[in-house]
Structures are given as C-alpha cells and as structure tokens.
Amino acid sequence: MPDPENPLLAASPLPFGLPPFAGLSLEHHREAVEQGMVEQAAEVEAVAASTEPPTVENTLVALERSGELLQRATAVFFHLVGSDGDEALRALAEELSPRLSEHEDSITLDRRLFARVDALHEQLDALGLDEETAELVRATHRDMVQAGAALDDAAQQRLREINAAEARLTSRFQKELLADTRARAVVVEDVAELDGLDPAAVDAAAEAAAARGLDGRWLLTCTNFTNHPALGRLHPRETRRRLFDAQVARGGDGEHDTAPLVLELVALRAERARLLGFPDHASVVTAVATAGSPAAVRARLDPMAATAARKVGEERAALQEEVERHCAETGQPLFELAAWDWAYYTERLRRRRYDLDLAALRPWFEAGRVLREGVFRAAELVYGLTFAERPDLHGHREEVEVFEVRDADGTPLGLYLLDLHRRDTKNGGAWANSLVSQSRLLGTPTVVSNNLNVVAPAPGQPTLLSLDEVTTLFHEFGHALHALLSDVTYPRFSGTRVPRDFVEFPSQVNEMWVLDPRVLPHYARHVETGEPLPDGVVERLSAAETFNQGFATAENLASALLDQEWHGLAAGEQVASVPEFQAAALARIGLDDPVVPPRYSTRYFAHAFAGGYDARYYSYLWSEVLDADTVAWFTEQGGAAPGADPVELRAGGDHFRAELLSRGSSRDPMSSYRAFRGRDPEEGPLLARRGLLPATPTDEPGSAPD
Template sequence: MTDASANPLLTLSDRPYGLPPYDLIESSHYLPAFEAGFAEHRAQIAAITASEEPATFENTLVAWERSGELLGRVSRTFYTVSSADATAAIQEIDELLAPLMSAHFDGILLDSALYKRVSAVHAERGALTDPEPRYLVERRFTAMTRAGAGLNDEAKRDLRELNQRLSVLTTSFEKNLLADTNDLALHFTDDSELSGLGSGELQSAKAAAGERGLEGYLITLRLFTGHPLLASLTSRETRAKLMHASRARGTAGGAHPNDHVLLEIVRLRAERAELLGFESHAAFITSGETAGSPDAVAAMLRRLAVPAARNAAAEQSALQRIIDEGVDESYPLKAYDWAYATEKVRAAEYDLDTAALRPWFEANRVLKDGVFFAASALYGVTFTEREDVGAYHPDARVFEVHESDGSPIGLFILDLYTRDSKRGGAWMNSITVQSALGDEHPIVVNNLNVSKPAEGEPTLLTLDEVTTLFHEFGHALHGLFARVTFPSFGGTNVFRDFVEFPSQVNEMWIYWPEVLQNYARHVETGAPLPQEIVESLTASAVFNEGFATSEYLAAAWLDQAWHSLSAADAATVSDVAAFERDALDDIGLQNPVIPPRYSSTYFAHVFSGGYSAGYYSYIWSEVLDADTVKWFGENGGLALENGERFRSLVLGVGGSQNPLDAFRNFRGRDADIAPLLERRGLTS
C-alpha cells in the first residue's frame, strides 16, 4: 500500500493554483502514484458500470468526467517533466508507462458496459437542453465508437495489443531522437570555423560545450531540418556539417536509428485503422477532425504545392544569381547554402539583415513588453512574476495571471532555454486544466529551445524565435481563457486541425505598430527598431515564402503519404528514403535544395507526438487565422472590444462546441482562403 504522507503526488498541493511541489517530488514517487491513480480510476469506472439505475447524463457522463482526478493530476505532472527535463530515470519510467497508459485507457474506451450506458444517454440526448452537456454526450459516444468499443472481444484484444505496441514504439522514437540530437551536436575547437556568428551566439556555443565538459564550442541541433545558424555561418564546410548532422538523426546505420521504428509504427497504425473499419490511418484520423477525409486534405495540399514550388524555383534562381555574381568563388546552391544566400538577397533587395536584428529582441523585453503587452491591451489581463514559486526546473519562470478586476485566472510558466534533457521544438502543455466541475484554475506551460547565453549576458532572440514565443503564447491564452464545465473540454482540448488557429492568430501582433514599438528596443541603447527596418520587414513579408511554404508542405505531404497507406501496402515498404523521394515526386516537391521541414526519421510531430496524419493542421488552421487577421485589421486591431469578442466566442469556449461553429459565430461566415493565398504570395 502506498504511503500518501511519503509521496507528495498522492495529496493535493497546497501551492498556488495547485502547482505540484516539484522540489519534493523524486523520480521514485511517480510509478507508485500512477499505480494508485490507475486503481482509483478503475474503481470509479467500475462503479458507473455496476449501477443498476438506468443510465442518465448525471450518473454516467458526469460521473465519468469526475473520475480519474488523481491519475490526471499525476500524468500532467509527470509528462511536463518527461518532455522538458527527462533524466535517465524519467526516461526509464516513461518507457515503462507507455504500455500501461495505453492498456488503462483502452480498458475504459473499450468497456462494453460503459459503452452501453453512454449509448443509452446518446439516444436520448435531445432531452438535454444545455448545448455543452449534449455536445459532451456526442463527443464521448463518438470517441468510444471510433476507439472500437463496438468491436467483438477478439477484435478488442487485437486492438489492445496494437495500441500497447504503438505506445512503446512512439516512446522509443522520441528517445532515439533525443539521443541522436544530443550525440550529433557539432563540437568545434577553432572559432574560425564559426565565422559569421555574433559574440552572443559564440558565447552560447561556448557555454553549451562547457556544460558537457568540452573545450571550445558546441552547436546543438534543433528539431527542424534547417538550423538558425545556417543563415550566419560564412564557412560553407561548417554549414554542410551542420545540415548533414541535422538530417542524419535517426537514419539507418546511425547510433540511434528510427527507420525501423517508424516503419513498424506506420504498419501497425494501418492495421489498427483497418480493424476499426477505415481504409488507412489518415482516414481514421481525419474522420474525427474538421477536414473530414484525407481527400480534403490532399486537395488543399496539392492546390498550394503548385504555386509554392513555382515561387520556390524563382527564389532558387535568384539565390544562384547572387552566388554567381558574388566576389567569392561561384558554386551550385545546396540545401545548406539556402539560408545564408537568402540573407544576402534580403540585404541586397530589402537592405535587411535579419541576423543583425537580435539586439532589438532581448527575450525578457519581448516577453513583457511584447507578448504580455499585447495580451493586456486585447484582453485586459495582467501578469505578475512569482519568483517565490518554483517550477520543475530553475530556468522555468512562473507568472500569475489576473483579470483586469484582480480576480485570478491561473499560472503561466515559461521554460525558454534548450538543454540536453529537453526534447526539441516548442510546445504548450497544461499542468492543470480549467473546469467548473473540478473547480480548478489553469496552469499552462510554454517550452522553447533558445540557446542559453553565458552568465550575465542578455538573451537575444532571432526573429523566428520571437515568432515562436508569440505563437506558443497563443496556445497558452487558449488554455488560460477557456471557461467550460467539463474537464474534457478544458483549454486546448479541441480538434487537432483547429488547435493551431488561436496560436497563429497571436502571431499577428509581432509587427503591429504599437506592439513592435513597445518591445523592439535595442538592448544597449533602448532605441526603437528603426522605421526603415520596419518598412523593409513589411516590404519583404512574402520574401522566401516559396521556400517556407514548400518545406512545410513537403513535411505535411510525407505525413499524409505514410498514413494513407493501407495495411497491405504498409507491409511492403522497407526503404524510408526511397518512400520519401517517391512521395515528394508525387506532389512536385522533390527538390534536394529544399528538404522537408522534417524528414521521417526525426519527424517527432507524427511519430512520437500527437500530429499523426495531422501535420496538415497548421496550414488548415491558417486559413481561419488569415481570415481572422483580416477581420482584426478591418475592425480597429488591438482593442479591448475586439479581444473580448475573440476571447468569448473562440478562446473561451475551449472544446465545448464544434470549432467551426465557434469560428462562424466569431466571423459571421465560413472562412475565406483568399487572405491565406495573399499572405503566402500564392495568388498568381
């Protein structure tokens, strides 16, 4: 029997908003807490199904919503750490938990007695006058049906085995990727090989080397293919090494290969989809999203790929001309040259060097005078740093969020810096989720992977990192502002191809004049970003969009290609690289100079994250985003009344209604694709 007094995970935290006492939690506490959570949740579900009373919304759906409180609390506490500070002990627990979590939730979603009760309530859902309870019944019934609750016992047994094996494989994929990302970091002892980097970037590289006990400099890798430093490094040899290291992650023959892992994932996902009555995993996934079908996704991606490839080809020609006309020796443009040559073109055509803008983007100022400033102007909320409240890592900063009248909203945690124990990329997650039923305030986390400067030096962001900070904070606002009754609808619990919409909308404030002027101040002089640079940024808005759209579409198409395979076809694929080439040829995006944003062996979004057959959702959501940005521009922009409308009709509803209905309520109509095409320069 687990002793609650010795395990801080087993009791409610007395810290602000129920923030877990991470300083008291040891890795040895997690598995016993999960075991207690599993047992409690099973007993609560068993009590629902054992009831002899006729199934009602209260005794079935509400009781289900109230169940699993301990398991949910422990899970969110653990997975926050396993993604952001995964020690060897935490990784071992993660691997052990994967099949246990899968088996546990399969046991609930495939429970015939529970499905029978939910089905009975679903049949009478018309009697529920409140739309949120009615929608909960519909979503629970759909989730159980799609999960296989209606299958016979033999099929359910097969399904459980598939799910458990997949949970192990996706965890292995992430573990391999983290190991390769760390192992393939580039070590340099001669700073001449890093010519072109600024003093801050060199100091960060030196600090990264020091953390591993190395002399010289260490360039750590990023999740995506193209590394930010490729734009600055003057040594072509160094750029080539960096690109090669990035693309080598997880490949066959390496120390931590992912090719065989992803092939088994693809095959088993296809088998599971077939078992559930779908032609492919993509068909299974999209049937539960706003897209509805793989055909709808494919049609959109193909529509965008043609003009994107055309624009990228024009950009490629322009880059080659710059190289050929330069003072240095001419050479054929390679993938590792693109970012560097792009900055040359940007400087020549727009008198703009984005790498030189970093002194105007000091991280703390961007956060407080940019991200927080825009949120306060739009929504009337305030942010107060709580240095007295510790999170799960010393680098993670905690902020308390209040309404304009001082009433509490929740906590926002920012974990900015990269480290060997953190997975790549950027993301938002919740430690607690708002719900009236649970009487909980939200705690949301934003994670980025910015290089940490040397002690005492400021953190200067690239323009891409500024964009990422605003983007992830859009997710955080969604998590903070949702006001729902049931935990299942809290925060960002919306359709996958809608979840990126609010975060993408929040990016619009980066260049909004009063926001930009407030945060883009020189780190030493405090001078604002010069107006001529602002004008150049505006003028170059669609510059390099052919490349950006093509590399994204290539990754989205790879995701669809893998997951559109039938079980029989998936069993025949053995060569990952060949499959990628054929898939990209099919959509006209096979260009060695423009590799996909993520190649398969390090495509964490779809092989270890929650975006399988769903990476298209970024561009799908961007249709809504671009149309919304147009609305804000037509209605006065950064104004409280505009923020209140967006908050109440979109952010505030969480997942408690169909997301397209929420958009229509806000916009007054369905989304128009024209603003997206214009934004990305794809109109002609």
C-alpha cells in the first residue's frame, strides 16, 4: 500500500505546485516513481484497449493527461540527483533509470496505441484542427515511428534491451565522472602555489580543503570542462600544470574509468540506429532536429573549423611572443607555450593590448546584485516581468533562492529558483530544470530552476562572479524565460521542450543584455564602494570581443565534431582505444592541436554520454547562428541600440516573445523563427561576432589597400 505520508503522491499544496522538498526520503522517491509508472500504465492501457474510434480527445489528449504522478515524481527526483545527489540518490537513479526506460518503451512501442495515432495521422488534413493540435498529431506520430513502433516483435524487443542498457550506462557514466572529478581535486600544501588568485578564491580553496578534513591546506576542485577558470590567474606554472593535468585526467584509467562505458554506449546507439533504418546514431538524432542530417551539421561546422584553426595559429604565435616577453622580464628560462599556459598568457596579452584585467573586475559583479539589478532588470525592460522574493518558500537546500514571477499586467507566471554554488554532490556545469511545466490543458504554471557551479566564498564573504559567470547566469536565465513565458496547451510542447539544436538559441540571445548600457550600470557596482566600473572598461571589453575567439571557437568545435565522429559510427564498427579514436578524429577534423584541446574530452564528455546531448553538442554553435542573427534584428529595430527608446525595446521583446518564446514546439521551431525574423537565419552576424569572416585581400598580411 502507498504510504499516505508520502508528500509526492499528491499534488503539491504549495504555491504554483512547488515541490515539497522538506522531509523527502529515498523511499518517498522510490515509491512515487514506482506508483507513477503503475498509474500511467493503467491510463495508457485504457487508451490503447479502447474499442471507440480514435479521436484527438480520446487518444492524444488522453495521452497528454496521463502520467501526472510520474511526471511530478521524476521531475523532483532527477532535479535532486543532479543538484544534490548523494551516493544513495545516485544509486537509486542507476536502479530506476532502466525501469523508466522500459516503462516509456511500453508506451511508445505499443502497436495498439500506434494504430490509433497512425489513423489520426492519416486523416490529419480532414480533421480541421487548430495549429497546435495538428502539430500534436504530427509530433506524436513522428516520435512513435522514431521510437520503433512500426518494427516487428524481435526488433522491438532488442530496442527495449538497448534503451534499458543505455539508461543504466548514462547514469553510471555521470556517477563515475562525478566521483572522479571529486577525487582529482588538486591539494596545495603551500599558499605560495596559489599566487595570482584573489584572497576570496584562496579563502574558498582553504574552506574546500577543510571540508574534506585537510586543515592547513588548500583544495582546487575540478570543473566539468577542460580549461579551469583559475588557469588564467595562477602565476606558478607548476600549479597550472598540475591543475590542467587533473582536469584532463578525469574519467581516465583507474577506479572511475569511463572508457568502457563510452564504448558500450556508442555501440548500443549504433545498433539501435540500424534497427530503426538509419546508418548511424547521428542520423537518428538530426532527423528530428532543425539540422535535418549530419551532412547539414558538417556543412556548417567544417568550414568554421578550418577558419578557427587558422585563427588559433595566429593567436598561438602572439601568445608565444608574450611568453618570450615575460621570460625576458623575469629572467626565467624560455619555454614553449603549453595547454596549461594558454589562458594565463591570454590574460597577460589582453591586459597589455586592451588594458583589461578580467579577474580584477570580479568585485564589480556581486552575485545578488547581478541577479536582481542585471538579470531581472533586463527581463523587466524587455518583457515587462517583475520578480518578488518568496522567503516563505524553499528549494532543495536552504541556500536556494525562490522568486515569484509576474507578467507586466500582474498576472502570476510561476516561480524561479536559483542554486548558485558548487558542491561535491552537484553535477558540473550550469543548467536549467523545469520542476513544473506550463500547460493550459493541465492548468499548470511554471516552476523553473537555474543551477550554476560558482565557487562558494568563505563564510561571511560575498559571492563575486567572473564576467564569464555573469554571462552564464544571463544564459541560464534565458532558458528560464523560455519556460516562464511558455503559453501552450499541451505539456509536450511547453517551454524548452524543443529540438536540442534550437533550445540553446533563446538562452544565447539573453546574453546580449550583459553589457547593455541600460542594464550594466545598475548591476556592475563595486561590492565595497558602490562605484561603477572604471571609465572605458566597457569600450575596451567591446573592442576585445573577437580576442581569443579562434581558441574559443576551436575548443567548442572540437567537442561538437568529436561528438559527431563518435555517433557517426555504424553498427559493428569496432573501436579498440578511446584515446586513439579521439586523436584520429581530431586529426580528421583538423583540430588536433595539443595546445588547444577540446572543451570536453571523450572521457569526461558528460553532455554526449550522460546529458542528452549525444550527437547534439553541435547545437550550441548551430543555435548561435540564430542568436547572432536575432541580436542583429534587435539592433536593426533600434531596441538594442544605446539610448534607444524603452518602448521600442519592449516592442521588440514582445514580438520575440509572441512569435518564438511563448510557442515552445507547438509549431515547427524554424517556422517560429521565420515568423519572428521574416526570413531564414543568416550566418554573417555570427562569423563577424567571432572574427571568423573570410579574409579579404586587404586583410592578408603584407597587403595594402587599393
């Protein structure tokens, strides 16, 4: 019998359906997920076994209404696994994930259900449906076909086995990577080895060490991507090398080796692709994305890779000159630039060339002020939203902040939660989670959480952000806006439930307000004096926009194309060695420079092997084409120009919201883009932003104007 005291078994009584995090136990999660599967199975069985002729209401709408408990339970459970997942929670996730996969297969592979959906799809043109309901028919049919609903019994059985095994392996990959990331933190015995870090960062390293019983020492914890932020500030070259080596060793040989998991995952995904009639997993993924095919991905990214590699060569030469200058000034022996030196000498060159020290700007970016006077202010200016703290409501930890969000007319839209700081129980990186998704059908608002990994300061000290972390906060809030501004009927279309190569687009657009003159002066205030940024800083930041973009583009492209290479393998293709495959793939791509490693190397590439971005990591650069083109639109309309009329800014924001943010995937996302922009996206704005426009004769070294 279900436990009547389990708070997950009933709809949350809290405002907006905020989950009741307090007092949740492991057994509460297990019971709610298991009971949710039982209830949805019964609901779906009633639809599949119906003898009534299929209609949208008795088939598709009934499916949309099914699984309310399961959705509620899994949203809370996996939010906690990612944000605060101790060993017991992660073990339960590893246990439940294959069972949830089997449950989903029991729905999507049900031939009786598919026959009903197929019948509606066949008569779609005659049904006279509104735009969103017609898309519901198309999307449900497409998803069931791609899941294998039309395959024979033997193929379906193998698909079930593959899907369950994949769910188990991805959970294990994340678990092993998190454990290894924690284990490879760099222990520092002498504070002199941290020379270059600001006092707050040194104090945080001491706190991290003390938390692990390493009193009197300092601990540099690893991040999820290759180049640790501290590499740009640490003066001792040996400390930089140790930290870099720890970063790239994650998931490597030893207790938490992820290579066997990678090989098993890519083999299973390739086999599934063959069962579904595709040559490889990348073809399966892109078929339902805006890209359409792996060939389209390569057509856009391969030319960028060649240009980025050329830019990297130029940047590397300039940094080697900086090394030589530094060695001459300090009298240390000359050395060749290595991967762990890139960020450090990039910052030295940036300071010398542009009079910019990014690390020195941190006191102007206090996290609370950035959120309230920056992120929230931009949302008010562009969309008319307001935010009110709700100290009476609580997230999964005491430090999580909760805000009520209202529309310009005062209508409540939902709740926004922020979980800012890094901890050992938290997945790396930054992301957004929808705990409750907007739907007119279900009468649900939005509850969305942003999760970052900012190093917590010493007790009593403010949290200071780097400019990159400020940008990340604006970016993740873009995902939150996509969820909060959703206005759809059916839950499957809500907010960020769009193709992966479209989902990053709205979040990237929101980054445009970081340096906006109507926003920046309000949040960029010195934490102690309240003074604004020094004169000329913003102009110098703008002047340096394309600085180091060869490196930034190359490391992203290397990961995106490496992901495509892994998932371009056909069923039966054998890979003997993960490092050898990666080396050969990067050579084929033309991005095998050891000084510029991929942003994510295979063994710690959680996006591709645990995070739902398998064969989809290209999405960031793909979406940035739309993002840059959208920023150009705002500028053309006058809304993004300095000193523009706020009315024009709101008009632009309202148009973007009406045609794109509110739509989710209730219509084809690229149709939404065309409705917003008036045409297909163009690549020029992105290439200009990254300094990757093709060279003209007058750009070539040694040439002179006509």
